[in-house]
Amino acid sequence: MTLKELAGLLTLNVIQPQGNFDVVVTGGYTSDLLSDVMGNAKERNVWITCQTHENIAAVAKLKNLAAIILVNGRKPDEAALKKAREEKVVILGTPESEFAISGVLYNHFKK
């Protein structure tokens, strides 16, 4: 599934569109501890989080993640948005919770 298809599946809002929507997503990782994401997220995962600090863009770039999905209607800090734009890290948003988004994705990738 490409990031574009995934965004459609979960009806996500596009918060920061600069980046690659054709990337093939390998799965998801859900965590709000950036050190944990750095240790455990896999390449081209989507990252589901409520953390909005600018370091999210750097971590996503470092781990070559497909996109960041911010839950609960959260908006990235201004510095995070700027950094994500520069680094071409796509940020998507949803009013749903981490649990709900992770559940849908889990079911999809489990097949």
Added chain:
Amino acid sequence: MKTFRADLHVHTCLSPCADILMSPRRIADAAKSLSLDLLGVCDHNAADNAGAVAEAAARFGIRALPGMEVTSREEVHVLALFDEIESALRLQELVQPVLAGENQPEIFGLQVVADAEDEVLGFCPKLLAGAASLSLAEVVEAIHDLGGLAVAAHADREGFGLLGHLGFIPEDLPLDALEISPRLSRAEGRRLFGPKRPLVASSDAHFLGDIGRSSTTFWLEAGTAAEIGLAFRGFGERRILE
């Protein structure tokens, strides 16, 4: 110039997670028996007991700097250290209105406001265990605007630490120093954080027996937050000895 042994991160009974015995007089007594020269009084998102500890400690010639351990929106803990109680109380006025919720003592613990004689003055109703809706950068800026020092609390720790929550230290965040928790030696802290930022070690004491279990020795003109700030920048002969 002389040496000052400092434990810059001590909680009082105002912090819901701290022992009820962490009262101003008992803290001062403990500091005296440990021959500490300087304390930092850093309760979670509150400074109501800082003045009382300062008063109790002053009887032994020990200075207790008024401070706070602020929880940012990212749930990172930042220590604020001041020379004036008014500055700490002003920070409290900025933080507490953007701190959501009311404390439930049976769940989180009592938040006791006490005087220098350990008399109970009341209970803080705010949910001090919560996070303020200020970003880390905003917290550091607020502390600096009030003339204080901003130190990343237990920066090596996963829970509420800068490294655990944010993965790495933001380059442009103007922190005055990083605090390492008692589980790390100074050398280990240096290896983890590199040479760039000053390191302090403190106890993060929640119980009387924890006070001074980790400390920082400074070479200063006087035991003040301003002097510690100068030591961080290596001004004159001021420095961190160990």
